Amino acid sequence: MNLSEFDLIDSYFKRSTTVQNSGVALGIGDDCALLDIPEGYQLAVSTDSLVCGVHFFEDVDPYRLGYKALAVNLSDLAAMGALPKWVSLAITLPNGAMVNNNPNWLSEFTRGFFALADKFDVVLVGGDTTKGPLSITVSVKGIVPRGLALQRNKANLGDLICVSNFIGDGALGLSIKLNELAVTNPQYFVDALELTEPRVDLGILLRGLASSCIDISDGLTQDLIHILKASHCAANIAIESLPLSKTMRKEVNLGKLNNDEAVQYALTGGDDYELLFTISENNLRLLEQRIAQQTQPIPSLSVIGRTTLQQSELIAFFKEKQAVTYSTGGWDHFK
Ligand SMILES: [Mg+2]
Known part of the structure; x- marks a missing residue:
């Protein structure tokens, strides 16, 4: 199997489901996605990379890896009090959609990823696939009412x-x-x-x-x-x-x-x-x-x-x- 980048995106990352009030004015398919931030809200953004051999084992269950790659990012939004809305995913794969001799690797990975995305109504709005040593970079975007984000620097004495x-x-x-x-x-x-x-x-x-x-x-x-x-x-x-x-x-x-x-x-x-x-x-x-x-x-x-x-x-x-x-x-x- 030798899929082009566009085949990969079409086969694995395009969704048929839609999310109500997603704020996506323009999704995957153009040079950028266009996202609407509601009046009175701030955008919260966080990015995390998972590298094979550093953050996960090559033989890890791909469903669980896809799930966790998103989960750790959503956790950062949670820590700021933000409501998750959108996500982009950059994935580097050694050999098309196949990893560890598993032809179902990428479909299992995306199944885990989207299981959690759907739970929180998070929409995939962009991504990138490249060939190389297996690594995954997820960037999540959420919204939080202006001034209400939870930060690290405001703990008070005696709290x-x-x-x-x-x-x-x-x-x-x-x-x-x-x-x-x-x-x-x-x-x-x-x-x-x-x-x-x-x-x-x-x-x-x-x-x-x-x-x-x-x-x-x-x-x-x-x-x-x-x-x-x-x-x-x-x-x-x-x-x-x-x-x-x-x-x-x-x-x-x-x-x-x-x-x-x-x-x-x-x-x-x-x-x-x-x-x-x-x-x-x-x-x-x-x-x-x-x-x-x-x-x-x-x-x-x-x-x-x-x-x-x-x-x-x-x-x-x-x-x-x-x-x-x-x-x-x-x-x-x-x-
Ligand atoms: Mg954190």
Whole structure:
């Protein structure tokens, strides 16, 4: 099979479905797409590249890769409180539509990609295909009411530090895939790694209430440090408040990893794509009221600490009110 770039686009990226109120004045097919931004909104834009051998394994399920390539980008929009609208996709393929001797690779990849795009009514408005080592670059665009985007630099002293759902599961999934660890329920953790749920609904509910927000991609402590540095404050974190999943706790109880290892996965593992945000006590109550009015499920929230005046360490850890030490190292491509 030797498809031209245009064949590839026609075969794999053109959709027959349409999205209501998509804001697409002109879609794929001209030199540019034309997009309408509603009055009073700002455009939020984020780009992420996934490179084979660096961000994913060549033998990864292509459906899951397509899903995750979009999910990690939507997670960035969620962290800004933006509503996802449009996406463009640049994909470099070694051999037409075939990867790893799988002739269905590209159709599976796009099936995963569009499954998530359709869930959030995100429209593919452009892209590029080239030949070379397998890599994927996704650029998402969302909209957020002017002035309401959640940023990293507005945390206030004494704010509560909160995190959505559970943390550490994705990183454990990566360890399982790297054969560093054997557990009793590996699929749960691999799913957490590969089928990330971007917290778009929660991000939108945080508008006007959270003082700062980030999505946890590089590890809780690393991403918290981004907020603390930008906001010129420090943090106290209560280790016993970290939301470890039931499945993670079960593995600890079964002796597959010890409690400190589980905590370390949660603190520095990364690949969680949960939202980490700061919020005043008053606004947390308002947020809980907003959440109670939702019909769609919103993940649980945990208060894990508080912002403080700058101290010698950016993050001080406590276990049952006693100071303890944990590593804050996270994922850094250039280290
Ligand atoms: Mg991010």
